[in-house]
Amino acid sequence: MTVAKFLAAASRSLTIAFPAVVATCGLAAGVAGAEEWGTIKGRFLYGGEAPTAAELKADKDVEVCGKHKLVNEELSVGADKGVANVVVFVRDKGVKVHPDAAAEAKAAKVVLDNKDCRFSPHVVVVHTGQPLIIKNSDTVGHNSNVNTIKNPPSNSLIPAGGESSIPFANEEAIPAAITCNIHPWMKAWVVVRPNPYAAVSAADGSFEIKNVPAGEVELQLWHEKAGYIGEISVGGKSEKIAKGRRKVKVEAAGTNLGDMVLAPGLFQK
Amino acid sequence: MNRFSRIAFLLAAGCLLSAGCGKTPNASYRLNMVEATKQRLTTEQEQQVATVLLAMFGTPDDPVALPEFGLDEAKLRLASGPVRSDIVGRKNGLYREHCAHCHGVTGDGMGPTAAFLNPYPRDYRPGVFKFKSTERADKPTHADLLRILRNGIAGTSMPSFALLSEPQIDALAEYVKYLSIRGETELSLMRAFFELDDDAQGKLPETREFLVDETAGPIAEKWKSAAAAQIPVPDMPADIDLVASIAKGRELFYGDKANCVKCHGVTGLGDGQANDYDDWNKAIVEINKEIQGGLAKAGETSTSGMSSEDAAEHRKQVAWLGKFSHVVDGDALTPRTIPPRNLRLGVYRGGRRPLDLYYRIHAGINGAPMPAAKGTVPPEDIWHIVNYIRSLPYEFDGELGADRPMVARDRF
Numbered sequence: 001m002t003v004a005k006f007l008a009a010a011s012r013s014l015t016i017a018f019p020a021v022v023a024t025c026g027l028a029a030g031v032a033g034a035e036e037w038g039t040i041k042g043r044f045l046y047g048g049e050a051p052t053a054a055e056l057k058a059d060k061d062v063e064v065c066g067k068h069k070l071v072n073e074e075l076s077v078g079a080d081k082g083v084a085n086v087v088v089f090v091r092d093k094g095v096k097v098h099p100d101a102a103a104e105a106k107a108a109k110v111v112l113d114n115k116d117c118r119f120s121p122h123v124v125v126v127h128t129g130q131p132l133i134i135k136n137s138d139t140v141g142h143n144s145n146v147n148t149i150k151n152p153p154s155n156s157l158i159p160a161g162g163e164s165s166i167p168f169a170n171e172e173a174i175p176a177a178i179t180c181n182i183h184p185w186m187k188a189w190v191v192v193r194p195n196p197y198a199a200v201s202a203a204d205g206s207f208e209i210k211n212v213p214a215g216e217v218e219l220q221l222w223h224e225k226a227g228y229i230g231e232i233s234v235g236g237k238s239e240k241i242a243k244g245r246r247k248v249k250v251e252a253a254g255t256n257l258g259d260m261v262l263a264p265g266l267f268q269k
Numbered sequence: 270m271n272r273f274s275r276i277a278f279l280l281a282a283g284c285l286l287s288a289g290c291g292k293t294p295n296a297s298y299r300l301n302m303v304e305a306t307k308q309r310l311t312t313e314q315e316q317q318v319a320t321v322l323l324a325m326f327g328t329p330d331d332p333v334a335l336p337e338f339g340l341d342e343a344k345l346r347l348a349s350g351p352v353r354s355d356i357v358g359r360k361n362g363l364y365r366e367h368c369a370h371c372h373g374v375t376g377d378g379m380g381p382t383a384a385f386l387n388p389y390p391r392d393y394r395p396g397v398f399k400f401k402s403t404e405r406a407d408k409p410t411h412a413d414l415l416r417i418l419r420n421g422i423a424g425t426s427m428p429s430f431a432l433l434s435e436p437q438i439d440a441l442a443e444y445v446k447y448l449s450i451r452g453e454t455e456l457s458l459m460r461a462f463f464e465l466d467d468d469a470q471g472k473l474p475e476t477r478e479f480l481v482d483e484t485a486g487p488i489a490e491k492w493k494s495a496a497a498a499q500i501p502v503p504d505m506p507a508d509i510d511l512v513a514s515i516a517k518g519r520e521l522f523y524g525d526k527a528n529c530v531k532c533h534g535v536t537g538l539g540d541g542q543a544n545d546y547d548d549w550n551k552a553i554v555e556i557n558k559e560i561q562g563g564l565a566k567a568g569e570t571s572t573s574g575m576s577s578e579d580a581a582e583h584r585k586q587v588a589w590l591g592k593f594s595h596v597v598d599g600d601a602l603t604p605r606t607i608p609p610r611n612l613r614l615g616v617y618r619g620g621r622r623p624l625d626l627y628y629r630i631h632a633g634i635n636g637a638p639m640p641a642a643k644g645t646v647p648p649e650d651i652w653h654i655v656n657y658i659r660s661l662p663y664e665f666d667g668e669l670g671a672d673r674p675m676v677a678r679d680r681f
Contacts, residue, residue: 059542060542060543061542141525141526141528141531143638143640144640145638145640147548149460152404152405152406152407153405153406153635154405154406154641155405155633155638155639155640155641156640156641156643156644156645157526157527157528157640157641157642157645157646158645159525159526159527159528159645160525162526162645164644164645173460173463173464174463181532181543181545181638181639181640182528182531182532182542182543182638184544184545242467243463265570268562268563268566
């Protein structure tokens with residue numbers, strides 16, 4: 001096929017595809033039209049014996065970093081089996097945003113700190129247009145190599161006591177790793193979403209997303225070690241969720257997804 | 270058939286079988302199998318990427334560029350195809366004559382000689398280039414590529430092509446851009462499958478809007494806007510006191526802010542504490558970690574207690590790990606760490622002009638661990654660091670003056 005023919009064919013299929021797009025948008029708008037909002041809650045639990053995180057050896061800036069007990073944070077399971085750092089976000093494109101949620105997100109200052117030779121927190125969420133402040137509370141210098149795909153990647157020096165502001169104009173399809181080249185064991189993740197409906201599970205595995213439009217939304221679940229989570233178990237019943245996508249119904253009174261158990265096999269990469 | 274014609278026939282058949290007789294076999298682009306496998310693409314999906322790329326970029330013998338790419342097809346023709354003379358006796362096929370043996374026909378940095386070189390030749394496909402006059406995340410300008418082609422990269426296997434004519438160098442720079450836009454588009458297409466909604470049934474939309482406006486167009490746009498993204502460099506003050514500047518640069522080099530010493534070492538020999546990988550090698554290191562971890566775990570797992578569905582899933586995963594391991598063996602070079610530069614040799618890969626060193630310090634080196642001083646170290650301080658670095662190969666002890674001229678003979 002010649003290029004001209006190919007692209008002519010391509011434009012034809014575009015005109016066919018277009019009404020379908022309009023139809024989907026209409027559907028989404030209809031859901032949000034009710035102007036009711038709800039909170040999504042849930043908790044992630046580890047479906048096996050809680051693994052102990054391996055200790056990391058600080059072989060750089062030993063006099064400073066060697067003082068801290070550093071552990072591998074790829075998979076962090078609490079005493080009550082809560083899985084921390086699971087990312088949950090609303091995937092629906094053009095989802096209606098509650099004014100409070102928008103205002104709250106706008107006012108929030110998202111900070112990633114280089115502290116005790118590790119990144120704190122391990123996973124940060126920003127939405128497009130919201131800068132990420134990377135600071136350094138340590139007495140040694142760091143750098144923060146931000147490996148974004150849809151946004152210009154950056155790698156700034158963050159001297160002791162210094163900070164740097166990283167803008168994000170575009171959403172990222174997968175969370176992007178932030179690393180320090182001076183201390184290669186340091187790793188954090190930034191999730192860049194086009195709306196404020198995203199959360200990271202806390203140390204006890206729980207998360208909460210407030211002010212989501214009532215009706216059906218599609219959540220997407222991601223974890224550093226598991227990638228997009230392909231299977232969860234709720235009330236002893238296993239549920240396959242392709243690409244970590246799970247449709248849930250948001251009630252104005254609140255939706256509690258309960259305990260979602262993640263099988264150890266998911267993290268075995 | 271008489272005896273003579275039988276021999277002629279056999280000779281002809283022999284030629285056909287060996288594809289010889291002076292005709293080179295058609296070259297073809299290699300699909301980025303590491304990314305395809307990483308994204309778990311099906312054979313149909315790989316085929317779709319290949320078909321779409323063929324339509325948008327043509328073949329190594331017959332490259333095409335859509336008007337949106339802003340590339341000059343006449344230059345691409347001069348650089349592409351087998352080595353030959355055109356109708357006016359001008360040499361064509363320059364890329365395959367001069368570049369492909371290291372950088373590969375596809376521009377994947379995997380030509381036949383690549384494995385023997387240290388550092389490895391650049392893989393153009395991620396669209397990341399180190400030595401340029403633009404900000405870290407931006408593409409190099411056309412002039413940046415011309416400079417690298419003319420001067421080569423000191424301290425690496427990249428030679429100078431100064432013996433080629435200006436139009437030839439120009440054509441090669443254009444072709445590198447073309448291969449890079451093609452490779453980055455390929456990566457982008459392969460990653461786009463994951464984002465598809467279920468109703469797309471695992472097929473990318475073959476629309477101009479998706480392929481050109483959303484995927485290849487924005488990549489080409491970054492190349493087009495590179496010239497406007499040049500780093501503004503204030504002149505080094507004309508009345509600068511070199512001795513004082515070098516002394517200030519030394520303070521900065523060892524100081525907490527610029528922190529050069531951390532990686533380049535107290536000796537400046539590049540023997541600091543850094544032993545990280547560059548981005549190209551790190552990607553393979555992480556893939557290897559995933560494969561090895563997965564295979565080790567699979568070895569310990571027994572399918573006997575599993576449901577038949579889970580066992581099938583497990584077997585699928587093991588098969589994928591095996592395939593991935595095989596792909597990485599064949600399609601990626603063994604990862605190597607990147608040592609920080611030895612600053613006392615007087616060898617600077619990105620160019621030895623003070624301006625080149627200014628660019629490196631200001632923007633860092635894209636794809637490498639070297640971070641950007643921009644925003645942390647003010648421009649005049651960057652100049653002081655440049656002056657200090659430039660003094661390092663000469664054992665300068667800070668006591669330059671009328672009574673102590675820097676005579677080369679006196680240094681040892």
